[in-house]
Amino acid sequence: MLLACQLAHAQAALEITVLDADNAPAVGVNVEISNAAIGLTKGAVTNDQGKARFNGLSTAGQYSVKVPDNGQGLGAESDDIALISDKMTSVSLSLKKNVELGAVVITDGGLNINSVDGQVASELSRREIEELPMEGRDVTRALYRLPNISQATGFFPEAPNVSINGANSLYTNYQIDGLDNNENFLGGQRFAMTQGFTQNITALTNNFSAEHGLTSNGVINITTRSGTNELSGEAFYMTRPGPVIDAPSAYAQRDLSGNQVKDGFMRQQGGFAIGGALKKDKTFFYVNAEHTTDFKDNLLNVPQLGINTTVRGTNNFTYLSGKLDQNWSNKWHSSLRVNKGIVNIERQGGGLDGGIAFRSAGNKQDRNSTNIALKNTYASDNFTYEGNYQFARFNWDYAHPNNPNSPDVTVFDSTGLPMAYLGHPGYSFKDIENTHLLQQKFTVQKGRHTFRAGGQVRSSGFELFGGANANGSYGVMLTGAQQNALAATQPDANLMPTDIPDSAAVLYYGVELRPASFKARQNIYSIYAEDQISVTGKLNVNLGLRYDYDNLSKGGSDKGDMNNIAPRLSVNYKIDERTSVRAGYGIYYDKILYTVVSDANQFNSTSADYKKQLQALIDKGVLPSTTNLEQVTNEGNLYASAPNVTYLQGPTGASLQGDRASIFQNELRIKNPNGYQNPYSHQIMAGIQHRVSNKFMVYLDLMHNSSHNLFRLADLNAPAAYTIDPDSVVVRTQSEADLSRPVPILSDANGNYAVVGGDTLRGIARTVTMTESAGQSSYWAANLTLQKERGDDKYSFRLMYTLSLLRNNTEDVNFKAMDSNNFKNEWGPSINDRRNIINGIFSYYPVKNWTITLAALLQSGQPINRVPDASLYGTTDLNGDGRSFGASYVGNSDRQPGEARNSDRLPWSNTFDLSTYYKIPFGKKQNIEVGAYVFNLFNAVNLSGYSNNATQSNQIQVGPTDSGLLVRRNAAPPRQFQFSLRYCF
Numbered sequence: 001m002l003l004a005c006q007l008a009h010a011q012a013a014l015e016i017t018v019l020d021a022d023n024a025p026a027v028g029v030n031v032e033i034s035n036a037a038i039g040l041t042k043g044a045v046t047n048d049q050g051k052a053r054f055n056g057l058s059t060a061g062q063y064s065v066k067v068p069d070n071g072q073g074l075g076a077e078s079d080d081i082a083l084i085s086d087k088m089t090s091v092s093l094s095l096k097k098n099v100e101l102g103a104v105v106i107t108d109g110g111l112n113i114n115s116v117d118g119q120v121a122s123e124l125s126r127r128e129i130e131e132l133p134m135e136g137r138d139v140t141r142a143l144y145r146l147p148n149i150s151q152a153t154g155f156f157p158e159a160p161n162v163s164i165n166g167a168n169s170l171y172t173n174y175q176i177d178g179l180d181n182n183e184n185f186l187g188g189q190r191f192a193m194t195q196g197f198t199q200n201i202t203a204l205t206n207n208f209s210a211e212h213g214l215t216s217n218g219v220i221n222i223t224t225r226s227g228t229n230e231l232s233g234e235a236f237y238m239t240r241p242g243p244v245i246d247a248p249s250a251y252a253q254r255d256l257s258g259n260q261v262k263d264g265f266m267r268q269q270g271g272f273a274i275g276g277a278l279k280k281d282k283t284f285f286y287v288n289a290e291h292t293t294d295f296k297d298n299l300l301n302v303p304q305l306g307i308n309t310t311v312r313g314t315n316n317f318t319y320l321s322g323k324l325d326q327n328w329s330n331k332w333h334s335s336l337r338v339n340k341g342i343v344n345i346e347r348q349g350g351g352l353d354g355g356i357a358f359r360s361a362g363n364k365q366d367r368n369s370t371n372i373a374l375k376n377t378y379a380s381d382n383f384t385y386e387g388n389y390q391f392a393r394f395n396w397d398y399a400h401p402n403n404p405n406s407p408d409v410t411v412f413d414s415t416g417l418p419m420a421y422l423g424h425p426g427y428s429f430k431d432i433e434n435t436h437l438l439q440q441k442f443t444v445q446k447g448r449h450t451f452r453a454g455g456q457v458r459s460s461g462f463e464l465f466g467g468a469n470a471n472g473s474y475g476v477m478l479t480g481a482q483q484n485a486l487a488a489t490q491p492d493a494n495l496m497p498t499d500i501p502d503s504a505a506v507l508y509y510g511v512e513l514r515p516a517s518f519k520a521r522q523n524i525y526s527i528y529a530e531d532q533i534s535v536t537g538k539l540n541v542n543l544g545l546r547y548d549y550d551n552l553s554k555g556g557s558d559k560g561d562m563n564n565i566a567p568r569l570s571v572n573y574k575i576d577e578r579t580s581v582r583a584g585y586g587i588y589y590d591k592i593l594y595t596v597v598s599d600a601n602q603f604n605s606t607s608a609d610y611k612k613q614l615q616a617l618i619d620k621g622v623l624p625s626t627t628n629l630e631q632v633t634n635e636g637n638l639y640a641s642a643p644n645v646t647y648l649q650g651p652t653g654a655s656l657q658g659d660r661a662s663i664f665q666n667e668l669r670i671k672n673p674n675g676y677q678n679p680y681s682h683q684i685m686a687g688i689q690h691r692v693s694n695k696f697m698v699y700l701d702l703m704h705n706s707s708h709n710l711f712r713l714a715d716l717n718a719p720a721a722y723t724i725d726p727d728s729v730v731v732r733t734q735s736e737a738d739l740s741r742p743v744p745i746l747s748d749a750n751g752n753y754a755v756v757g758g759d760t761l762r763g764i765a766r767t768v769t770m771t772e773s774a775g776q777s778s779y780w781a782a783n784l785t786l787q788k789e790r791g792d793d794k795y796s797f798r799l800m801y802t803l804s805l806l807r808n809n810t811e812d813v814n815f816k817a818m819d820s821n822n823f824k825n826e827w828g829p830s831i832n833d834r835r836n837i838i839n840g841i842f843s844y845y846p847v848k849n850w851t852i853t854l855a856a857l858l859q860s861g862q863p864i865n866r867v868p869d870a871s872l873y874g875t876t877d878l879n880g881d882g883r884s885f886g887a888s889y890v891g892n893s894d895r896q897p898g899e900a901r902n903s904d905r906l907p908w909s910n911t912f913d914l915s916t917y918y919k920i921p922f923g924k925k926q927n928i929e930v931g932a933y934v935f936n937l938f939n940a941v942n943l944s945g946y947s948n949n950a951t952q953s954n955q956i957q958v959g960p961t962d963s964g965l966l967v968r969r970n971a972a973p974p975r976q977f978q979f980s981l982r983y984c985f
Contacts, residue, residue, distance in 0.1 A: 012056070012057045012058065012059050012083045012084065012085055012086070012087065013053060013054065013055045013056070013057060013083075013087075013088040013089070013384075013443075014033060014053070014054045014057055014063060014065075014081070014083065014088070014089050014090075014091065015051060015052070015053045015054075015088055015089070015090045015091070016031050016033075016044075016046070016051065016052045016053070016054075016065055016091050016092075016093060017049075017050055017051050017090065017091070017092045017093070017537075018031065018046050018050045018051075018052070018067055018076070018092075018093050018094075018095065019050060019092065019093070019094045019095065020050075020074075020095050021074060021094075021095055023094070023577070024050075025046070025048070025049050025050025025051075025537050026046055026050045026067075026095055027046060027047070027048050027050060028045055028046060029045065029046045029050070029052075029067055029095075030043060030044075030045055030067070030068055031043065031044050031045070031046060031052040031065065031066070031067055032065070032066045032067075032068065033054055033063050033064065033065050033066075034063065034064050034066070035058070035060075035061045035062065035063045035064070036061070036064075036229070037060060037061025037062065037228030037229055037230065038058055038060050038061050038228060038229065038281060038284065038325075038327060039229065039280065039281025039282075039327070040057075040058070040281075040327070040330060041330075042054055042330060044381065047447075047448075049448070049534055049536070049537045050537065051534070053445060053450075054379075055379045055384035055443055055445075056331075056333075056377040056378065056379025056384040056385075056386065056443075057083055057379070058083075058226065058325060058327070058333055058335075059082075059083045059084065059085050059177075059199065059223050059224075059226060060226030060227065060228055060284060060325055061226070061228045062079070062080050062081055062082050063081040063082075063083065064077065064078065064079045064080075064081070065077065065078045065079075065081065065091055065093065066078075067093055067095060074095040075095060076093040076094060076095055077093075078091055078093060082125070082199070082200070084123070084200050084202055084221075084223050085177040085178045085221065085223040085224075086175075086177075086178035086211070086221060087202060088116065090112070090115065090116060092112060092577070111691060111694065111695060111696070111697040111787060111789055112691060112697075113574070113578065113579065113580045113689040113690070113691050113697070113699075114572065114580060114582065114689055115538075115540065115572055115574040115580050116532075116540055116542075116572055117209070117532070117540065117542045117570045117572055117582065117584070118207050118542070118570030118571060118572060118582040118583050118584030118685060118687070119204060119206065119207045119208045119209065119570065119584065120147075120148065120204075120205050120206035120207055120208075120685055120687070120701050120703065120783075121202060121203060121204045121205065121208065122146045122147050122148075122202075122203050122205075122785075123146075123200060123201060123202045123203070124142055124145070124146065124200065124201040125200055126198065126199050126200065126225075128841075129142055129195060129198060129201065130195075131843050131851055131853045131915065132145060132841070132853060132855060132915065133853060133855050133913035133914055133915035133933045133934070133935065134195070134915075134933075135240075135256070135933075135935060135976075135978065136238070136240070136256050136267060136269065136292060136978075137194065137195040137196070137238065137269065137290065138192070138195075138256050139193055139194070139195055139198055139201060139222070140160070140161055140162060140189070140192075141161075142201065143162045143201070143203065143220065144162050144839075144857070145798075145839060145841060145855060145857075146203050146205075147205070147701075147783045147785055147800050147802065147839075148164060148165055148203075148205040148206065148218075148703075148781065148783060148802065149162050149163070149164055149203060149205065149218075150162065150163050150166065150832065150834050150837060150859070151163070151859075151945065151946050151947040152169040152832055152947055153831050153832055153862065153947075153948055153949070153950050153953060153955060154169055154170075154258070154947075154948075154949055154950065155811075155812050155814070155949070155950050155951075156186075156949065157254070157257070157258040157259045157260070157949050158188070158257055158258045158259070158365075158367070159186075159187075159188065159258065159949070160172060160187065160188040160189070161258065161947035162947070163832045164203070164205050164217050164218035165205060165206070165217070165218065165703070165705060165779050165781065165804075165806070166779060166804065166806035166830050166832040166833055166834060167216075167217045167218075167705075167707075167777070167779070167806075167832070168217070168811065168812060168832075169187070169188070169832075170186055170187030170188065170593060170812075171187060171215055171216065171217040171590050171591075171593075171679075172187070172188075172215060172217045172218055172219070172220060173212070173213075173214055173215035173217070173218070173219045173220070174188070174189045174190070174219075174220050174222075175219060175220065175221040175222070176191070176193060176221075176222050176224060176337070176339070176371065176373070177221075177222070177223060177224055177335070177337065177373065177375065178221060178388075179371075179373050179375075179388060179390050179437065179439065180390065180392070180435070180437055180458060181193075181222075181371065181392075183369075183394050183396070183433070184394075184433060184435065184460050184462075184522065184591070184593070184594055185394075185396065185431045185433060185462065185464070185593070185594045185595055185598070186593060186594075186595050187593055190341075190369045190371065190392060190394050191319070191339040191340075191341045191369040191370075191371050192317075192319060192341060192343075192369075193222050193224075193319075193339075194271070194288060194290045194319045194321065195290075196225075196234065196236075196271060196272075196273040196288045196290055197224050197225055197273065197286075197288040197321040198222055198223075198224065198225070199223045199224060199225045199226075200222070200223040201220065201221075201222055201223075202219075202220075202221045202222075202223070203218060203219070203220055203221075204218055204219040204221070205218040206218070206584075206683055206685050206701075206703050206705070207568075207570060207584035207585070207586055207683050207684075207685045208586075209530060209542065209544055209568060210528040210529070210530045210544030210545060210546040210566065210568045210586075211441075211452065211454065211528055211530070211544075213526055213528070213546050213548055213566065213588070213589065214524065214526070214548065214589070214590065214591040215588065215590055215591070216588035216589060216590050216679060216680055216681035216683075216705070216707060217590070224286075224321070224323060224337060225273070225275060225286050225288070225323070226275065226284055226286050226323060226325050226335075227275035227276050227277060227284035227285045227286040227323070227325065228275065228276070228277065228284060229276075229277045229280050229281065229284075230276065230277075231274070231275070231276035231277075231985075232274075232275055232276065232925075232984075232985060233272065233273045233274035233275060233984075233985060234272065234273050234982055234983060234984045234985070235271070235272040235273075235982070235983045236269075236270065236271055236272070236980060236981065236982040236983070237269070237270045237980070237981045237982075238267075238268075238269040238270070238978065238979070238980040238981075239266075239267065239268055239269070239978070239979055239980075240266065240267040240976065240977070240978045240979075241266060241977065241979075242264070242265050242266035242267070242295075243263065243264065243265070243266075245977050246974060246975065246976045246977060247936075247939045247974035247975040247976070248974065249971065249973070249974040251968070251969075251970050251971040252352045252952075252970065253265070253973045254947070254948070254949075255294050255296070255315060255345075256292070256294075256315075256317065257315065257317075257343070257345050257365075257367075258947070258949065259315075259345060259365075260352055260952065261294070261296045261352075262296075262297075262352040262353070263296075263297045263298075263299070263310075263352075264295065264296055264297030264310070264312070265294065265295065265296045265297075266294070266295045266296075267292060267293070267294050267295075267978075268292070268293050268295075269290065269291065269292045269293075270290075270291055271288070271289050271290030271291060272288075272289055273286070273287065273288040273289075274286075274287055275287070281327065282326065282327050283324070283325070283326050283327075284324070284325040284326075285322070285323065285324055285325075286321075286322070286323045287321070287322045287323075288319075288320070288321045288322070289318075289319070289320050289321075290318075290319050291316070291317065291318045291319075292315075292316070292317040292318075293314055293315070293316055293317075294314060294315035294316075295312065295313075295314055296312070296313050296314070296315070296348075297310045297311070297312055297313075298310070298311045298312075298313065298348060298349060298350030298351055298352065298355065299311070299350050299351060299352075299353065299354045299355065300349060300350035300351075300354075300355060300356070300357075300358065300493050301350075301351075301354035301355065301356070302356055302419055302420060304413045304419045304483060304487065305419070305420070305483075305486060305487045305491055305495075306487055306490070307491065307492065307493070309492065309493055310350075311348050311349045311350040311359065311493055312348065313346040313347070313348030313349075313362075314346055315344065315345045315346060316342075316343070316344045317341075317342075317343050317344075318341070318342040318343075319339070319340070319341050319342075320338075320339070320340040320341075320342075321337070321338065321339045321340075322337070322338045323335065323336065323337045323338075324336045324337075331378055331379055331380055332376075332377070332378050333376075333377055334374070334375065334376045334377075335373075335374070335375040335376075336372075336373070336374050336375075337371065337372075337373045337375075338370075338371065338372050338373075339369070339370065339371040340369070340370055341367070341368060341369040341370075342368055343365075343366065343367040343368060343369075344364050344365070344366055345364065345365040345366075345367070346362070346364050346365075347362055347363050347364065347365070347399075347425075348362050349361060349362045349493060350493075356418060356419060356420050356421050357421045358420060358421065358422050358493055358494070358495045358496075359402070359493045359494050359495075360402065360403055360406065360422050360423055360494065360495065360496045360497065361402075361403075361408065361421050361422055361423055361424070361425060362401075362402045363399045363400055363401045363402060363425045364397075364399075364400045364402075365396075365397065365398055365399065365400070366395065366396070366397040366400050367394075367395075367396050368393075368394070368395040368396075369392070369393065369394050369395075370391075370392060370393040370394075371390060371391075371392050372390065372391045372392070373388065373389070373390040374388065374389050374390070375387075375388045376388070381445075382444060382445040382446065383442075383443070383444055383445075384441075384442070384443040384444075385440075385441070385442055385443075386439075386440070386441040386442075386454075387439070387440055387441075388437075388438070388439040388440075388441075389436075389437065389438055389439075390435075390436075390437040390439075391434075391435070391436055391437075392433075392434075392435040392437070393432075393433065393434050393435070394431070394432070394433040394435075395430075395431075395432050395433075396429075396430070396431040396432075396433075397429075397430045398429035398430065398431075399425040399427060399428065399429060400430075401424050401425055403423055403424060403496075404424070405471060406422075406423035406424045406471055406496075406497055407423050407424060407469060407471045407472040407473060407474055407497060407648065407650070408421070408422070408423045408424040408425065408426040408469050408471075408472075408473050408474070409421070409422045409423050409473075409474045409475075409476060409497045409500065410473075410474070410475045410476070411476055411477075411478065411500060411504075412475065412476065412477040412478070412507065413477075413478060413483055414477070414478055414479055414480040414482075414483050416477065419483075420495065422495060422496060422497045422500070423471075423496075423497040424469050424471055425469075426468065426469050426473055427466075427467070427468055427469065428465055428466055428467055428468075428469070428470075428512075428515065429464075429465075429466050430464070430465040430466070431462065431463070431464050432462070432463045432464075433460055433461070433462050433463075433594075434460070434461045435458060435459065435460040435461075436457075436458075436459045436460075437456065437457070437458045437459075438456065438457045439454065439455075439456045440454055440455050440456075441453075441454035442454060448533060448534040448535070449531055449532070449533055449534075450531070450532040450534075451529070451530075451531050452528075452529070452530050452531075452532070453527075453528065453529040453530075454527070454528055455525075455526060455527040455528070456524075456525075456526045456527075457523070457524070457525055457526075458522075458523070458524045458526075459521065459522070459523045459524075460521065460522045460523075460594070461519070461520075461521050462518075462519065462520050462521070462522065462594050462598065463517050463518070463519050464517060464518045464519075464598050464602065465515075465516070465517040465518075466517075466518070466602050466637060467512045467514065467515050467516070467602075467637035467639075468510065468511070468512040468637065468639045469511070469512060470511065470512045470515035470653055471511075472509060472510070472511045472650045472652075473509065473510050473511065474497075474506060474508070474509055474645075474647065474648070474650065475506070475507040475508045475509075476500060476504040476505060476506050476507060476647055477504065477505045477507055478500075478501070478504055478505075479505075482501050482503070482504060485501070486499070486500070486501070497648065498648070500647065501647075502646070502647055502648065503647070504647045506645045506646065506647050506650075508641065509641065509642050509643075509645040509650040510639050510640060510641045510642070511639070511640060511642070511650060511651070511652065511653045511656065512637060512638070512639055512653055513637075513638040513639070513640050513653045513656060513657060513659075513660055514635065514636070514637055514638055514653070515637075515653065516637070518598060518601045518602055518634075518636075520552075520594070520597055520598070520601070521551075522550065522551060522552050522592070522594055522597075523550075523551045524548060524549065524550045524551070524591060525548070525549045526546070526547070526548045526549075527546070527547050528544065528545065528546040528547070529544065529545055530542060530543060530544030530545070530568065531543050531544075537574075538573060538574040538575075539571070539572070539573050539574075540571070540572045540573075541569075541570075541571050542568070542569065542570045542571075542572075542584075543568070543569060544567070544568035544569070544586075545565070545566070545567050545568070546565075546566040546568065547564060547565055547566070548564045548566070548589055548591075548678070549561075549562060549564065550564075550591055550592050550678060552592040552594065552596070552597050552676070553592055553675050553676045553677070553678060554675050554676075555597070555600070555632075555671045555672040555673070555674070555675040555676045555771075556600075556627075556628065556631045556632035556670065556671030556672055556673045556674075556675070557631070557672070557673055557674055557675035558628075558631075559675065560675055561675060561676065561677050561678050564589045564678050564680070565587075566586065566587040566588060566589055566680070567585075567586065567587060568584070568585075568586040568587075569584060569585050569586065570582065570583065570584030570585075570586075571583050571584070577691075578690060578691045578692075579688070579689065579690045579691070580688070580689050581686075581687070581688045581689075582685075582686070582687050582688075582689075583685065583686040583687070584683075584684070584685050585682070585683065585684050585685075586682075586683050587680055587681070587682055587683075588680060588681050588683060589678045589679070589680045590678055590679040590680065591678070592676055592678060593711075593813060595813060596676065596711060596771050596813055597671070599669060599771075599813075600634070600669045600670065600671040600672075600770075600771065601634040601636060601671075602636045602637055603636050603637070603667065603668060603669040603769075604633055604634040604635070604636040604668060604669050604670060604671075605633065605634075605635070605636055605638070605665075605668050605763070605765075606633050606634065606635045607660065607661045607763040607764075608661060608763070609661060609662070609761040609762060609763035609764050610633070610668060610763055610764055610765065611629050611633060612756050612757075612759065612761055612764075613717075613743050613754060613756065613761060613764040613765070613768070614627070614629055614632070614633070614670065614768070615629065615756075616742070616743050616754075616756045616757075617716055617717065617742060617743060617768065620742050620743075622716050622717075622742050623673060623716065624673055624674065626673065627673040628673065631671065631673070632670040632671045632672075632673050633670060633671075634671070636668075636669075638660060638663060638665075639663075640653070640656045640659050640660070640663055642656060660763070661763045662762045662763050663762075663763055664751055664752045664753070664762055664763065664764060664765070664766075665764075665765045665766075666765065666766050666767060666882060667765055667766065667767040667768075667769055668764075668765035668767075668768060668769070669768075669769045669770065669771075670716075670768065670769075670770050671770075672770050672771055672772060672773075676711075676771065676773050677709040677773040678709065678773075679707065679708070679709045679710050679711065679773060679775075680707070680708055680709055681705045681706060681707035681708070682705070682706045682707075683703070683704070683705050684703070684704045684705075685701060685702065685703045685704075686701075686702050687699060687700060687701035687702065688700055694789075694791070695788055695789040695790075695791040695793070696786075696787070696788045696789075697786075697787050697788075698784075698785065698786050698787075699784075699785050700782070700783070700784050700785075701781075701782070701783045702781070702782050703779070703780070703781045703782075703783070704778075704779065704780050704781075705777075705778075705779040706776075706777075706778055706779075707776060707777040707778075707779075707808075708775075708776055709773040709774065709775070710773065710774075710775030710776060710777060710808070710810050711771055711772070711773055711775065711810065711812075711813045711815075712771070712772060712774065712775045712809075712810035712812075712813070712815045712816070712817075712823065713769050713770070713771060713772075713813075713814060713815060713816045714769070714770050714771075714772045714816075714821050715767050715768065715769060715816065715820075715821055715881075716742075716768040716769070716770055717741045717742055717743050717765070717766070717767060717768040718741065718742075718767075718820045718821050718881070719737035719738065719740045719741050719820060719879070719880065719881050720737075720740035720741075720820060721819055721820040721822060722737070722819060722820070722878075722879040722880070724878055724879070724897045725897070726897035726898030729872075729873060729878065729897050731873055731874065731875060731877075731878050731880070732878070732879055732880035733880050734877070734880045734881075734882055735747070735880075736880055737879060737880030737881050737882070738752075738766065738880075741766075743756065743764075745764075745766050750762070752764075752766065766882055767881075767882065769816075771813065774823075775808065775809055775810030775815075775823070776808065776809055776810075777806065777807065777808035777809075777810075777830065778805075778806070778807050778808070779804065779805070779806045780804065780805045780806075781802060781803065781804035781805075782802070782803050782804075783800065783801070783802045783803075784800070784801045784802075785798065785799070785800045786798070786799045786800075787799075790843070790845065794844060794845045794846065795842065795843060795844045795845065796842075796843045797840065797841060797842045797843070798840070798841045799839075799840045799841075800837070800838070800839040800840070801836075801837070801838050801839075802834070802836070802837040802839075803835070803836060804833070804834060804835060804837075805829075805833065805835065806829065806830040806832065806833040806834075807827060807828060807829055807830065807833070808827070808828075808830050809823045809824070809826040809827045809828075810823070810826070811830065811831050816883070818879075818893070818894055818895055818901075819879050819881070819894075820879075820881070825900075825901075826901055827901075828863075828900055828901040828902045828903065829863045829901075829902040829903075830863070830902070831862070831863060831865075831902065831950065831955065832862075833862075833863055833902070834859055834860055834862075834945075835860040836858075836859065836860040837857075837858070837859050837860070838856070838857075838858040838859075839856070839857055839858075840854075840855070840856040840857075841853065841854075841855050841856075842854045842855075842856075849918060849919040849920070849921065849927075850916075850917075850918045850919075851915075851916065851917055851918075852914070852915075852916045853914070853915045853916070854912060854913070854914050854937075855912070855913045855914075855915075856910075856911070856912050856913075857909070857910070857911045857912075857913075857945070858908065858909070858910045858911075859908065859909045859910075859944070859945035860905070860908060860945075861905040861906035861907050861908055861909065861943070861944045861945070862905070862906050862944035862945065862953075862954075862955050863902035863903075863904070863905060863906075863955060864902065864903075864904035864905060864906060864954070864955055864956075864957050864961075865895065865901060865902050865955060865956055865957070866895055866896040866899040866903065866904055866957055866958070866959065866960060866961060867893055867894065867895060867896060867956060867957070867958055868894055868895070868896050868897070868958070868959075869896070869958050869959045876893060876894055877893075877894055878894045878897070879894055896958075896959060896960050898960065899960060899961060903961065904957070904961045906943050906944035906954055906955070906966075907943055907944065908944075908945070909940075909942040909943070909944050909945025909946065909972065910940055910942065910945075911935075911936050911940060911942060911945070911946075911972060912936070912937040912938055913933070913934065913935045913936065913937060914933070914934045914937050915931065915932070915933045915934075916931065916932055916933075917929050917930060917931035917932070917980070918930055918931075919984075923985075925985065926983075926984065926985045927983075927984050928981070928982070928983055928984075929980070929981070929982040929983075929984060930980070930981060931979065931980040931981075931982070932977070932978070932979050932980075933977065933978040933979070933980070934975065934976070934977055934978075935973060935975065935976045935977075935978070936972065936973055936974060936975045936976065937975065938975075939974055939975040940972075941971050941972075941974075942971060942972035943966075943968060943970075943971055943972075945972065946972035946973075948970060952969060952970055953969065953970055954966070954967070954968060954969055954970055954971075956969075
């Protein structure tokens with residue numbers, strides 16, 4: 001008997017292939033499956049290819065397969081088969097006769113080749129997840145142990161920490177039990193799945209079926225745990241003691257949310273899970289609760305006031321999950337799942353190495369999530385129906401103020417140096433997303449064909465509240481006497497804006513004029529159909545077609561992108577029972593991130609002057625003549641300044657509304673008058689798998705992805721291109737650059753302005769920005785994997801090597817060309833291009849109940865973007881377009897003259913992580929597990945190859961490559977320890 005879990009593309013299904021004693025298909029043989037954990041038994045008869053399929057099965061418990069003795073002593077059995085949501089598990093049984101005993105032979109299961117399709121996929125079982133050295137039980141830390149997945153550089157701290165095929169991590173499609181689990185404003189997980197509720201992780205990285213869409217990147221699907229007839233569960237405690245035992249480091253690290261932490265960091269975790277039956281064989285439950293508290297210290301250092309104190313803060317992560325499974329009959333079953341995430345990340349004041357933010361300026365980031373999912377499945381012999389509904393909510397308050405009604409105040413000392421930041425954080429960003437999802441799937445088997453079809457409607461209502469501080473923003477300077485008087489009061493970390501003298505000189509004051517929310521609804525309609533044709537017992541052909549429509553693609557036009565037709569084709573040929581070859585091609589479309597539309601609304605204006613500026617761009621042919629100014633503009637946020645203000649007596653936003661029309665802004669946006677084309681990729685793959693033995697397999701996959709219509713930002717009022725001679729650098733001033741713009745920007749004593757048709761316009765923008773879908777990328781990769789299961793040995797391993805090349809001319813939705821929309825010069829290595837990744841996992845089982853796992857990750861260095869040295873040129877804005885690295889979100893500032901984008905490399909990274917645990921059994925099926933984990937075992941100082949934030953990483957360096965200069969801003973974590981205690985029953 002040969003056993004394998006092969007990934008396919010249906011509801012949870014089990015396909016049995018039975019071969020006779022001559023290794024030919026066994027036709028008309030009875031096959032029985034059973035699952036004692038849920039009281040299920042079913043039977044079927046093999047077809048002319050020796051196959052029997054069972055569709056619409058529950059993922060709870062484990063299945064046994066049996067081919068009863070046919071009266072000639074021929075038969076086979078297999079046990080402990082676990083199913084995965086939205087996947088087909090394939091089992092191959094060989095009928096054999098034991099001459100001596102005249103009985104059915106039961107042989108041990110093991111690895112097997114994929115004889116189904118051409119998709120590139122991998123998975124982690126619950127056992128593998130538990131064995132991996134994984135920080136904080138965060139299952140995303142296990143993903144980069146899989147082929148074609150690497151640690152990512154994101155563009156904000158909370159960005160997803162893994163990249164598939166080097167692509168932007170925001171576009172990965174996260175699923176739970178096959179249903180959407182995406183935060184759809186920017187991207188990433190909505191609910192951070194916990195280890196205690198995870199049964200299996202499946203990664204679809206290339207050429208997956210037409211059932212999966214809304215991403216040209218990849219799919220991460222987590223199958224959740226379910227209750228069975230036997231009561232089971234766990235209770236755990238985990239701690240990361242922190243600096244008392246960790247190796248010291250001069251660099252800040254990142255917590256589980258992606259935010260930086262340093263001194264005093266410590267983590268405490270605890271939780272439990274329990275599952276069982278409310279009614280035997282019919283109704284099952286599973287409940288999981290996990291909580292994490294991080295303790296972290298910042299330093300508040302204000303020598304002008306005699307303050308040098310530690311400010312302690314905490315992060316709190318609470319995740320609650322529950323699931324009910326109901327077997328109405330052998331054909332009908334339902335599942336109700338609820339996930340609730342309550343995340344609170346504190347910014348308590350101070351700074352990692354010393355700061356001037358007092359507690360009054362403290363705030364918290366809330367990331368709260370809810371999933372409520374109902375799945376219903378009906379399965380008969382040749383027909384399967386699945387109807388699913390999910391409601392989801394994501395509430396992201398990026399800066400929940402400790403003092404929501406306070407102004408924000410920057411206090412300067414008598415010499416002009418900033419000495420305190422007080423009150424409100426100075427801005428608002430609160431995103432609320434409510435999503436309804438309806439999904440319908442059908443599977444019909446007829447002869448050698450398995451037809452699948454389905455559709456999905458996802459409707460997300462967004463509300464974003466953003467802008468500057470509606471309570472006002474002050475900059476004040478103290479005299480020497482005022483400063484001494486304030487210091488004499490011996491202030492502490494609780495200093496408030498009202499503690500600053502009313503007579504303090506106000507240097508500047510501003511206030512948000514429109515503290516408003518921006519609402520929109522995104523509706524995505526998807527349908528697909530595919531046919532898996534079992535041409536022969538060795539040849540499978542999969543034909544699929546998918547169509548998606550995203551209403552956000554309308555942008556500022558009258559119609560959206562209607563042509564998102566995505567064909568899929570894969571072929572799999574099984575040369576023999578040990579070897580198969582496969583190939584595939586498909587087109588894959590991305591959804592539109594809501595931030596594209598939200599930014600175009602929030603940073604927009606409906607002022608008469610701005611519309612006249614846009615009309616001038618239409619007249620000059622920069623914008624199409626069909627542009628509808630009412631459709632591309634929106635009344636966005638607006639910040640206004642006021643002179644001669646008394647401290648804490650500044651005018652309100654309402655009283656300054658009259659200034660709205662005349663406020664000049666450095667940048668405004670518009671919605672694209674042509675709409676947005678959904679990004680897409682052509683994906684081609686070819687591969688071979690060979691099973692050396694039941695426990696050892698090797699496979700090689702070759703992949704190419706060619707992506708188009710990627711998002712980027714174009715400057716519609718860009719200055720003329722400016723060539724810089726690296727041997728003789730001449731800086732262009734901003735005023736010189738402004739005069740070369742399509743609508744030139746002038747200035748006088750009253751500020752900046754433009755002249756259009758003889759009219760002086762002040763309520764305009766220097767830069768008019770628009771998202772366009774015109775970027776491209778090209779990815780080539782070869783992945784070699786060697787995998788050995790434990791079997792009867794004392795070890796197992798998975799060794800992977802990936803050689804890849806990823807080049808693009810845009811990294812992100814906020815990517816701009818360095819000079820005058822010249823994206824041709826931006827073509828270069830991606831920020832996540834890795835070239836070489838060596839990934840190994842080795843587990844050793846020295847004695848019963850003791851497991852030791854070593855996980856190694858060796859990676860080529862990350863690309864470096866070289867920027868100008870301001871000490872040499874007086875500025876980093878060499879072309880005068882008004883953008884420099886300090887204002888750049890994705891590091892696309894002016895580059896060092898003579899250097900191409902991402903032309904340099906950081907050193908290689910190498911990290912070895914170790915986990916070990918021992919189970920102490922007692923009672924009936926109970927044990928206590930004691931575990932220890934060491935991350936970065938050899939305490940390597942790695943400057944690349946780890947999950948980080950582009951604005952904090954070493955990937956931005958000053959000066960030319962040949963300078964040899966490498967400023968170390970960050971490093972992967974030093975050697976760290978984690979300990980766990982778990983009770984299992």
